[in-house]
Amino acid sequence: MTMIGRNWAAAIGLMLMTAACGESDTDEARAATPIKRTPLPQNEFVPVKIEATIDKLVAEINKSSVQTMQIAVLLKSLNDFFAPIATGANRAMGELGVSGRVTGNVLGSTNASADQEQLMKLQTEQIKQVVDEGAEGIAITPFGEGNAAAIDEAIAKGIPVVALDTELARSKRAFYIGILSESAGATAGNTLLEMLPAGRTGTVLIHGWADPSWADGVKRTQGARDVLEEAGYDVLVHQSIYDDEARDIEVMKGEIEDADPPVVGLMGMFSDSYRCVLAADAVDAPELPVVAFDFAPQTADYMRQGRIKATHVQRQYYEGYLGPYIVYGIKSIGLDATKKILAPQLVGDQFDLGVDVVPSGKVDAYINFLDEIGAEQ
Known part of the structure; x- marks a missing residue:
């Protein structure tokens, strides 16, 4: 097994091959397969405006014909702060996969003892590896400017990249998703x-x-x-x-x-x-x-x-959930159309997720909310 293989693990157990659409399906049948979002529980902490933007993006994608896309979601870690990002990304990849649109994986380090320099080098290798293996879009929690060059190399090959959690303003990424x-x-x-x-x-x-x-x-x-x-x-x-x-x-x-x-x-x-x-x-x-x-x-x-x-x-779950959808939206309906839909939360090309303000009297209610959406920290 390679160094990457030893230190990186898939957050989902198998490739999201388009199970909903077999080889014998006609193009017309595949085009009619809608994306079905996993419903979230009714809760005061659900960000209603962000949910409305996602619904609009999904609706526009559903109007377009099915285009398959291989997406790689690369996270610094699958643990602690990054665990909710993995949960959201897995959910989005699953929904896109079942609809016949996306194959790919959510990858991140499971080595809790690795230092930042080691993890940055591993992620840079991972970027190059997924590009070599045919990735057509990338959502990534990058290590600052340390691997911006590898990201720009991917973008130069026509691969759209969305940065999650950590901004890469000097790179050529399509969007940043996180807090401002x-x-x-x-x-x-x-x-x-x-x-x-x-x-x-x-x-x-x-x-x-x-x-x-x-x-x-x-x-x-x-x-x-x-x-x-x-x-x-x-x-x-x-x-x-x-x-x-x-x-x-x-x-x-x-x-x-x-x-x-x-x-x-x-x-x-x-x-x-x-x-x-x-x-x-x-x-x-x-x-x-x-x-x-x-x-x-x-x-x-x-x-x-x-x-x-x-x-x-911070709304890490939504960082992960939005990443694959935005990457696929760029392919499906185009960059400009995607940007227009995201406009309510955009500042330039930065998608501002905002923060949940949790008063002390609602701490356990908030924990229950995170549990309900699978975003425990």
Whole structure:
């Protein structure tokens, strides 16, 4: 088995060969085979406007004749944060496969101990491999600019590529699907703003990102900062010390103690947001409101205790689900027609999924929603 074979696994067990349409089917019968979406449960967290856009895209695809397409969905991982992306992609590939339109697989690393550099190299090899094996479209969670060259090589061969979760603005990808970092940060800032003192004075500590090496982290942090400063608060950005929790909390403790005017609220911008609670405890200020981002188990636990007032969760399931449909739409109805349908959520060529704002009182209801759609994190 190759290096790729040892470190990558298919998230679906077999190729989605067009089971609904045998070789003896006529072209007319195949053209009449509709895509049937898997219905989602009625739930307050279902993004109604995004669902409407998907329905419209599927309806337009259903009007066109069946064109078969081999699609590869390449994910950084099949675990943790990326598991809901795999779920969504598998569901879309299955629906497109049963209708006789798509063959392909959802692939991702299962090596939890591999470092980012190793995984990036493996994914670059994977891009080249699926192209050699006949992929006609790719949806990918890329490793930043590290494998943009391989992606552009695929695009130069006429293969449409859609980036999921991580933007590749300098590549020639057709669309990006995910959150817009600055907008998501602003949403979180507005959530905290509603919980702060009416006098509009004091300091807000943002557990965020200032290192320009990660542009999206900086933009998300800046989006929140802009909202809070415009409202009249002083803002202190704490650079997350991601790999050293004890040190991270120690530094935040000192920053809170030294803040002038005093800290009146805290917010975290990433999966380690829950550390804001530990920092508040370190200065014996459990009353400080805390708003978080993402949905780590610790975050959910503190929400149940009322210590984290709300969190903001990315819609990974929809990243995965939209990827194959958009790639196939480009082939089926064309890039311009696809872009026109996606327009309600598009900013340029970026599909803004937004975030789910989950208040502490609805944490278990949100977990139930994720369970119902198979997008547990």
